[in-house]
Amino acid sequence: MCGIVGYTGPQSAITPLIEGLRRLEYRGYDSAGIALGTPNKLFVEKRAGKLGNLEAALNATLPLTHSGIGHTRWATHGGPTDRNAHPHLDNEGKLAVIHNGIIENYTQLKAELIGRGHKFESETDTESVAHLLSDLRRSHGGDLSAAMREAVKSLRGSFTLLAIHADAPEVIVGVRRNSPLVVGLGKGENFLASDVAAFIDYTKRAVELGQDEVVTIRPDGIEITDLDGNAVKPKEYAITWDASAAQKGGYQHFMLKEIFEQPKAVADTLLGRLGKNNEILLDELHLTKEEVRSLKKIIVLACGTAYHAGMIAKYAIENWAKVAVEVEVASEFRYRDSVIDKDTLVIAISQSGETMDTLMALRHAKVEGAKILAVCNTNSSTIPRESDAVLYTHAGPEIAVASTKAFLTQVVAVYLIGLYLAQTRGVMDSDEVREIFDSMNELPAKIEQILETVEPLRELTRSFAKENSVLFLGRNVGFPVALEGALKLKELAYMHAEGFAGGELKHGPIALIEEGSLVIAVLPFGHEYGLDEKMLSNVQEVKARGAKVIVIAEEGAEVTGAAHTIRIPSAPALLQPILATVPLQVFAYEMAVARGNDVDQPRNLAKSVTVE
Numbered sequence: 001m002c003g004i005v006g007y008t009g010p011q012s013a014i015t016p017l018i019e020g021l022r023r024l025e026y027r028g029y030d031s032a033g034i035a036l037g038t039p040n041k042l043f044v045e046k047r048a049g050k051l052g053n054l055e056a057a058l059n060a061t062l063p064l065t066h067s068g069i070g071h072t073r074w075a076t077h078g079g080p081t082d083r084n085a086h087p088h089l090d091n092e093g094k095l096a097v098i099h100n101g102i103i104e105n106y107t108q109l110k111a112e113l114i115g116r117g118h119k120f121e122s123e124t125d126t127e128s129v130a131h132l133l134s135d136l137r138r139s140h141g142g143d144l145s146a147a148m149r150e151a152v153k154s155l156r157g158s159f160t161l162l163a164i165h166a167d168a169p170e171v172i173v174g175v176r177r178n179s180p181l182v183v184g185l186g187k188g189e190n191f192l193a194s195d196v197a198a199f200i201d202y203t204k205r206a207v208e209l210g211q212d213e214v215v216t217i218r219p220d221g222i223e224i225t226d227l228d229g230n231a232v233k234p235k236e237y238a239i240t241w242d243a244s245a246a247q248k249g250g251y252q253h254f255m256l257k258e259i260f261e262q263p264k265a266v267a268d269t270l271l272g273r274l275g276k277n278n279e280i281l282l283d284e285l286h287l288t289k290e291e292v293r294s295l296k297k298i299i300v301l302a303c304g305t306a307y308h309a310g311m312i313a314k315y316a317i318e319n320w321a322k323v324a325v326e327v328e329v330a331s332e333f334r335y336r337d338s339v340i341d342k343d344t345l346v347i348a349i350s351q352s353g354e355t356m357d358t359l360m361a362l363r364h365a366k367v368e369g370a371k372i373l374a375v376c377n378t379n380s381s382t383i384p385r386e387s388d389a390v391l392y393t394h395a396g397p398e399i400a401v402a403s404t405k406a407f408l409t410q411v412v413a414v415y416l417i418g419l420y421l422a423q424t425r426g427v428m429d430s431d432e433v434r435e436i437f438d439s440m441n442e443l444p445a446k447i448e449q450i451l452e453t454v455e456p457l458r459e460l461t462r463s464f465a466k467e468n469s470v471l472f473l474g475r476n477v478g479f480p481v482a483l484e485g486a487l488k489l490k491e492l493a494y495m496h497a498e499g500f501a502g503g504e505l506k507h508g509p510i511a512l513i514e515e516g517s518l519v520i521a522v523l524p525f526g527h528e529y530g531l532d533e534k535m536l537s538n539v540q541e542v543k544a545r546g547a548k549v550i551v552i553a554e555e556g557a558e559v560t561g562a563a564h565t566i567r568i569p570s571a572p573a574l575l576q577p578i579l580a581t582v583p584l585q586v587f588a589y590e591m592a593v594a595r596g597n598d599v600d601q602p603r604n605l606a607k608s609v610t611v612e
């Protein structure tokens, strides 16, 4: 997610702004910029790359100003370039806007504004807001707060916005919808930021803004209203965190914070993906209808957790679109003479977009004539740049090495691809697509539900802290979930963990079971596969040999033989991995904490493996 700061007060604004952005660097970004308020003119500087590039560009003739806004951008719409960096300005250069989130209806807004004579500089969704605010401010007699209230009524999506105008440079206006914005209350100065880490060195008095609330800050005070201009009483609170805790949003580790960010990550990845005729909108796939209809095979290339997302893709895409899907460990595919032709689509899944194994496999496939679609969480990274098309996930920066929210959004992305292919190939009609999409839209709330009841699981996990091995079992789409649960435990708890297809147990792995073995069984979902009985037989088989079994099961599903049952909300079978994975992430996280391991930076691991 982007970092946002605003300051107005007696200090030279550049200091709290740059320091604030530095405090937000942990959020991950690929460009940075500031707009300083001086009478009648804004001073604006922005640069791609790290904060140091911006600071180097801030020349010695920097004006002494006492207000401004600053931004670190995590690119979504438009690559990480100077031009796309925030702030974005109106055509007069007197109004600046910074933004975190997604303006879902920006293309139609941009078309209307161009029609009204506005000239655009960038590829971003944000710039539309700068031009819209400029028009509305004029129609509201120069009242930026009133302009913001009206502008938000025509915006769709999730966003935090800050704006400043040269005619009243000491005033900064902000608004939030499904994206964080907090006010810092100082003595004769006030702050705005994406999170309190940005101003915690100046004040520990904060006000959290509610949904669709517009805040106006001046050095001598703040004003909060709803979109109709009705005053909202600020709810002040004292910040009890130190700066490090603030960067983790109060969570003990980035991984836990990112586990809890999953509802928003999934919601953001789904945002704007269903058209008014119940069609899946994936224009970025750049595939003609003929190319989609002539597809004979899909090959998924990925590593680690991303590979598990690819396995889930196989179940979903083959079920919905009736296209054969092969899932390949990228480092193996690279050295195989695979069968590829012009009717093969290769999907390269990568959070970082820099994994060398996946990149080299993608290059191998390209040489063989395949079309390449990247599914990636990092805008303009190498893998998307070398692909024919890219579907970006919107998990936001994932700081912890162990992938959590990126994984769930990768699975959402391949679901969207499966539905898009199914509808384009005429295999599913719009009602069927709509029904599944509606079920996907229910997933964020269901993840929240799991996270609200996570404490008993954390306590149960601590009771197993001394285990030296855990086996994970799953069938159908529960099998990749079992593999992902085992990988998380390996990565974080440095212990032996292995995932098996339930049906494979009797073909060897059951020899591992002895008195006291710990087994986690991921029950299949919904009875349509008739696999729950078979999985429960697996539970009985290992229990009979002395195993303790933790069963992950849907609410209402019959469970026998379990020592502990972790219930998750029900969902259509193919969508259940999004929910069943969450308890396994928490289990691995808590095991690492109980063992005193470095949760966010586990030993021997890198967030992006850029060597083969």
Ligand code: AGP
Pocket: 303, 304, 305, 306, 349, 350, 351, 352, 353, 354, 355, 358, 401, 402, 403, 404, 491, 606, 607, 608, 609
């Ligand atoms: C996930 O928890 C691991 N850190 C690792 O398996 C990771 O998924 C793998 O290295 C692929 O990374 P990528 O998604 O950035 O390509």
